[in-house]
Amino acid sequence: MASPRVLNVLAFDAARTGLVVLFFLYSSWSDYKSREVSDKVWIILGPLSLALTLTDILLYDPSSLVSYAICFALTSTFAIILFYAGGFGGADAKALMCLALALPFAPDQLVTPLSGQPSLISKSFFPITVFSNSVLFAAFTAVALLVYNAFWRLKTHEPLFEGDLGKESLGKKITVMITGYKAPIRKLKEKWHVYPMEDSEETPEKSTKRKLLLLPKDEGREEIVERLDRAIDAGAIKDRIWATPGLPMLIFITAGLIVALFLGDIVWVCIRLVLR
Secondary structure (H helix, E strand, O other), X not given: OOOHHHHHHHHHHHHHXXXXXXXHHHHHHHHHHHOOOOHHHHHHHHHHHXXXXXXXXXXXXXHHHHHHHHHHHHHHHHHHHHHHOOOOOHHHHHHHXXXXXXXXXXXXXXXXXXXXXXXXXXXXXXXXXXXXXXXXXXXXXXXXXXHHHHHHHHXXXXXXXXXXXXXXXXXXXXXXXXXOEEEOHHHHHHOOOOEEOEEXXXXXXXXXXXXXXXXXXXXXXXXXXXXXXXXXXXXXXXXXXXXXXXXXXXXXXXXXXXHHHHOOOHHHHHHHHHHO
16 A cells, blocks of 8 residues: 555655646637737746645655756746747746646656656656657648649649749748648638638739748738738639648647657657657
8 A cells, every 4th residue: 555655645646647638728729819929827827826736745755856856947037938939839848837837757656658668858858858749730731731742733733833933942832731721812811720721912904923931920921811802802812821720839739748658759659669
């Protein structure tokens, strides 16, 4: 029978893990539905996570306090850098920082991953494992979009990049093919979270010039959609526009967390399979 100390540690692990999973699931749903996550989520999750983890450490493992501080500092720095570099949204960065407060180390006493004991990174920097898993899931989405676009080309026999778009660089074309797909303008007008990945403008010669957009943003979205709509109505371009659903990274982070808990560090699992 487990000692009271072990049971108490497991109770803290269960509370922190359940708290993070619950809040991440809610924030993912909110991000998907409205592309917004209220700051109240992180204002509640952050202090609760800090209180539970600090209490657990101070009562049962004071020696890990420095490691906890290092994990949070490194994770926060990493998240902030990604945010300012444009690779993360504000909610994504806050989620990663809250995760570092709640689960700095893999809760392996509570949940042993199917892949076996957690990797060294998971034991010391669990948020990094979650992040690496989430990046892999995002990469799988890129592969799926690339395959979808290839099948669309074979099925319709229409060019993927017609007119001026055909003159764009190979790098831009590949980027668009792994992050977007061809959609009718109606879809962009009906679903505000679907972003155009191209724009059009009328030249002084009264012709229409098109260009690819690699970083779709909320700012100016409606104006771009209106320009494309006018070009389609005028018959200048076909009613098939490059667009991206802009899936929230929080969904991938949440999936990465759940997989990290029950399967483990996917990158480490792949490395072990290759080295066998």
